[in-house]
Amino acid sequence: MKGGKTIRVTLLSYLFIITNGNDLRSIKERENTSHIFSYQQANNTIQMEDGDAYDCIDMDLQPAFNHPLLKDHKIQMEPSSFPARLDIKSGLQHTFSEVQPCIVPCPIGTVPILRNSRRNQIVAHNIEEVISEGTQQEMAGIRYYWDDIYGTRATISIHEPRVKKNNKDDSASWIQINRGPQVGLADGIGVGSAVSLSSSGDSFTRFYVGWQLGALNETCENHKCPGFVQxxxxxxxxxxxxxxxxxxxxxxxxxVLIFKDPKTKNxxxxxxxxxTPIGYWPSSLFTYLKERGHRAYWGGYVQGPTASLDSPQMGSGHFASEGYKKAAFMKNIQIVDENNKxxxxxxxxxxxxxxxxxxxTxxxxxxxxxxxxxxxxxPGDLV
Known part of the structure; x- marks a missing residue:
């Protein structure tokens, strides 16, 4: 397949890693001082070699529980079961090595919260995300829709695409599941890697989980606002x-693997x-994703105020036709069916x-x- 066909889509319901740029969105917050989170609640702080600092927070005090829908949520410590047939072999006969997300030596009973991605305090708030008309998005990958989806997995090659300094564009490699009545009014969950200068302050590839609550008009990533229970x-x-x-x-x-627990629905x-389980989105958060998804996306995307006019690199920064060792790839992409397989x-x-x-391409x-x-x-416009 040379280059693939050209497609024009509105990606808001597919791609939703959020940057911190004020020109991208406005956030209205309603503080609840009874749920204020501060560094003083950290058991200890871990300074990583790369300069990141993580606070080890008691699991039941993590930001997720500031969400009003999770007020009385009971933590599920592990999945009731995993999807069957996980022992697949590589579909591409190439040599590569598996890496893992950042490992932080926090004690059992706590979870690591990235300090330099947060304000000094995280408060419970009601977020109204408004993406401006100036936001630009481009993608290259596989759109999948109108099927019953109870999870998805993929092997994602890890790269560090170049994003120009001092702008607010993101470049990500991502898998995602969505469901909703229309574009802009859909729930979505996803996981992958991304370079986001406006979010992290540097050009390193980092590990993200993200979600969108269409009915509540909320979009977030990691622990930057309540929702994901680690x-x-x-x-x-x-x-x-x-x-x-x-x-x-x-x-x-x-x-990476996203899957719906057949018993708890999380x-x-x-x-x-x-x-290895990281955490989960409680089913109570969702309006449309409570039971299953019906759309998915696997591939790369760029997003931000100049993502179309002055586009950053995507993947390895090289066209797909260059193939193995040169272009980014996803392989062993599967979905979880209604039988948890x-x-x-x-x-x-x-x-x-x-x-x-x-x-x-x-x-x-x-x-x-x-x-x-x-x-x-x-390469985007960085040829």
Whole structure:
């Protein structure tokens, strides 16, 4: 497949990593002083070698429980079960190494919260996210829709795409599940890697989880606002992923899995070949995703005030046609069906493509018993 067909879509219901730029959104907050979170609640602070600082917070005091819908939520410490058939082998016969999210040595019973991604205090608030008409988005990957989706997994190659300094654009490699009656009014959950200078203050690739509550008009990532309940005491959301793949050199990947717990209905995130649980979105948060999703996305995207006019790199920064060791890829893409089994997505419902072929492409799309496989990305305007 050369380049893939051109597609124009509104990505708000698919892609929702949020930056901190005031020109991108306005946030109205209603403080609740009975739920104020401060550094004083940290058991201890871990200074990482790369300069990040994590506070180890008691699990039941993490920001998630500032959300009014989670007032009486009881923490689920582990999934009741995992999707079946997780012992798949590589669908692409290439050599690569698995990496993992940032590991923080917090004690059991606490969770690491990235200090330098937060205000001095996190308050319970009612967020009204308004994305301005000036926000620009481009994508290259696989859109998938009108199927019953109870989870998805993928192996994602890790890169550090170049994003120009002093702007507010993001570049991400991402898997996502959505459901809702229309674009702009949909619930969504996702996980992946991203370079976001406006969010992290640097150009490193970092690990993100993100979600969108369409009925409440809320969008967030990691622990920047209430919603995601973390149970893993070592994984640092928002932390660096390293090493990253080298052009025509060693390739590094991360395995990620989102799945719905068949008993509690909570949506879990796990990583690695051993599917280590990180945490979950409680089903009570959602209006449309309580039972299942019906759309998914796998691939790369760029988003921000100049993402179309002065586009950053996506993936490795090289076109998909360059193939292995040069282009970014996702492989072993599967979905979870109603029987809690990982299966290959329906090829008739998968639509690989790019929103702007002169900047980003897809190639090498194929389907086998291991799932979907695709190369994607490109230089944007940074040729």
């Amino acid at each position: 149970v893993n005491h070592n994984v640092g959301l928002g932390g660096r992923i390293r090493p990253v793949s080298i052009y025509n050199g060693p390739q590094y990947v991360i395995n 949506w879990w995130v796990a990583y690695g070949e051993n599917n 990982l299966v290959t997505p329906n090829n008739n419902k998968a639509h690989p493509g790019s929103s702007v072929l002169s900047k980003y 897809v190639d090498g799309y194929r389907v086998d018993n291991h799932g979907l496989h695709v190369y994607y990305g490109g």
